[in-house]
Amino acid sequence: MNIRSLQRHLASVRRMKLGPSHRGFRARLELVSERSLGVGTFLWHTLDRAADQDAPLLYHLPRGGGEKDVRVFTLADLRDATERYARWFHAAGVVRGDRVGIYSGDGIANFVHFMALNSLGAIPAPVNPNMAPHIAARYLKRLEPRGVVADADRLDSLVEAAESPDGLGFTVAQEEVDAAGSAGPLPVGYPYMHGDHDPVLIAHSSGTTGLPKAPILGHRQFFAGKRPRILTMPSGVDDRNLLVFPPSHGSGLSYMMMATLTGVPTLVMEEQRGPAVAEVMRWWKPTVVIAFPITFGELAALGVEPSAASRVTTWLSTADASHEAHIRELVRLGRHRSGGKWRQGSRYIDGLASTEVGMAVFQNIHGPDTDAYKRCVGHPEPIVEEATVYDEQGKRLGPNEIGFIAVKTPTETLGYWNDPDLTHRSKHDGFWLTGDIGYYDEQGRFYQYDRVTDVIHTARGPVYSLPTEELVLKACRQAVDCVVAAAVSPTDEELSEPIAVIRLAEPCRLTSEELLSQINGALRKAGTHEVSAVVLVKGENDIPLGVTGKVLKREVRSAYEKVLLSDDDQGLDIARTRAARNSLSSRASTSDPRQDQAV
Known part of the structure; x- marks a missing residue:
């Protein structure tokens, strides 16, 4: 919906009796039609229009706390x-364009x-508190921050891991x-009014391929996919969200x-x-539960109690x-409205996203009676201008041809901090390029088969871990989680064989x-x-x-890559196929015992 259409719609709803909602449909329409609305300005525009500024909004539950520990x-x-x-950051010398790390x-x-630093034109760089101090120190130093704010215990660990505070700027608990x-002045011109391409966040990736990357998200770019959701997010008087994303992650902040x-x-x-x-x-x-797949x-x-x-x-x-x-x-749990009545069963909105594009770019909505599975991630979100699949030579592929998934979207990152080569x-x-392997079908639905x-890579050709995991989990309902990963083949160490690492309930x-x-x-x-x-x-x-909750398959591979080369299980509960055991026996009988001793 463009701005002119929104303005016409706004004029019409002013003549209507508005339904109940927390912020009010009229206020939300006014927000959406505000061109300068973006990540850097959302708080101030909301304050201009909200009549309920003293109503409870966010409820914070500390780790390990219960109902009585909630802060409102x-x-x-x-x-x-x-x-x-x-005021504190301004007194500390933080100015427009400065990066400030948050490790809390x-x-x-x-x-x-996040809001305070943006109100100064500075760039917040929150770090997940679960990130190991030595990795957090390396990541933050790469950003050349003005300073870092961290919980007292994390601050000590961070400075110790960094060997010195040099390169971290000021460090404060x-x-x-x-x-x-609240003493001290605010800068002239407060709050800072962002331009479309001003950076508002340096997020970090999950680190699945090594040191977390540092994509830059912008005022307009990071907000582009969120603007229409102001109207579509459930917001009736009985709605309440349960947000389980890490609050330091871009999705939690979103x-x-x-x-x-x-x-x-x-x-x-x-x-x-x-x-x-x-x-x-x-x-x-809650009426809406928001979380990562894990x-x-x-x-x-x-199990979760139906009640x-x-x-x-x-x-x-x-x-x-x-x-x-x-x-x-x-989706068997919960409820949905149909024919004016509440009925059994809920919907599951499954979004394939990456930090670099600031939101889900594919969406698949499931219900009790839907059947679009088999790693189907659905159609591109409306904000996505185009999605396609390329082969290794950069040629576009047609339907049902597996290759590299790519999207053209205004939500794309402004680039990686201080890494133009990776951006290019x-x-x-x-x-x-999202980093995913997959394809699309004749209906334009996309399927994710693996991360690149x-x-x-086996002797019989490529094996994609994600569809294999789907079959494993369907075959074993007692599994809480499953990772299919590569282990070195006992018959050819240049190739791999798939193994399954499973955690049971x-x-x-x-x-x-x-x-x-x-x-x-x-x-x-299944013929796989x-x-x-x-x-x-x-x-x-x-x-x-x-x-960020993603499985670190590189660490799984590293931990179990030799599981087919040796029968020394070191106390692990491992079962191998007969072919794998025969290969092990053959390998043992032809190997040099001196090499075995050396290993």
């Missing part, structure tokens, strides 16, 4: 906190720092900033921004584990696409041998490559995750 923030509270932080576990503090009060714009009460969690979310759902009774996978596999999900109408996921087995479990290599012919770095009496037989039976039936081994793990941290 109104729009007025957010305004005051933003101004207080802005406090979800609301991340959001307030979050507690000190909070205790500073949905706190959307809550501010629409006025929908939103509980912000610092904990992303499924059991913790299930417990909070009992007393918060959280939804745990909810589905470990806790009784008011859920929407499960909203982004980042990697979700697994069919998990989606089917969740991520583009082709005006399209952004995770394709398994407790209690589960399946052995690795039983599971291997069950899984490969399903893979044979079998896995050569199954590795059972039990702990929540035994399948390594990046700081």
Whole structure:
């Protein structure tokens, strides 16, 4: 909808009786029609139009806390906190264009720092508090920040890991900033009014391929996909969100921004584990649950009480696409409106996104009766101008041809901080290469088969890990999570074989041998490559995750890459196929014993 259409629509609704909503449909229409609305200005435009500035808006649940530990923030509270932080940063010498790192576990503090730094024209660079201090120090030094604010314990670890504070600018504890009060002046011209291409955030990627990358998000670019959602996000008087994204992540900041714009009460969690979310759902009774796929996978596999999900109408996921087995479990819960009545079953909005494009660029909406699975990520979002697939030579491919997925969208990052080479290599012919392998069908629906770095190259050809994981999870409903990854082939060390690393729900009496037989039976039936081994793990941290919740397949590969080359399982619960065991025996009988001893 363009601005002129919105203005005509606005004129018509002023003559209508408006339905109930937290912010009011008229106020939301006025916000959407405001051309200068963007990431850097959303707070001020909302304050201009909101009549409910003292109504509870954001509810913050600290890690490990319960219902009695929730802190409540109104729009007025957010305004005051933003101004207080802005005064502190201004006194510390922060000016337009400066980068400031934020390394805090406090979800609301991340959001307030984000708004305060933008109100000065500075660029916030929040870091997930789960990022290891030595990686955080390397990442932040690369940004050449004016300074870093961190929780006291994290600040000590960060400075120690950096070996010296040099390169981090000023270093200050979050507690000190909070205790500073609201003294001191604000700069002339406060708040800073951003231009379309001004940077408003340096986000970080999950680090699935190494040191997290640093994409720059802009005032207009980062907001482009959010503008229409001001009208489409559920915002009835009975709606309440449960936000489980990391509050330091671009997606977490995005949905706190959307809550501010629409006025929908939103509980912000610092904990992303499924059991913790299930417990909070009992007393918060959300209508919309917003989380990464790993959280939804745990909810589905470990179970959530139907009564806790009784008011859920929407499960909203982004980042990697979700697994069919998990989606089917969740859409059975909750409710939807049909024929004027509430009926059983909810919808699951599955969005494939990346930090670099600032939002989901493909969307697939599932319900109790839908069937668009098999790694289908749906159609491109309306904001996407065009999506396509390229081969390795940069040639466009047709329907059902597997290649590199690319999108042309105004939400594309302004580039990687201080890395023009990486920015250049991520583009082709005006399209952004998402890093995904997949295809599209005759109906224009896209399918994600793998990340480029995770394709398994076997003697029989490429094996795509994501469709294989789908089949494994459907064959083993007791699995909380599954990672299919490459292990070195015992017959040719230049090639690989797929193995499955699986975490089962407790209690589960399946052995690795039983599971291997069950899984490969399903893979044979589907006509796909079998896995050569199954590795059972039990702990929540035994399948390594990046700081944004994505599985670190490079670490899985590193941990288990030699599992088919040796039968020394080092206490792990591993089952291998007969062919893999025969290859092991053959390898052992022909190997040089002195080499074995050396290894």
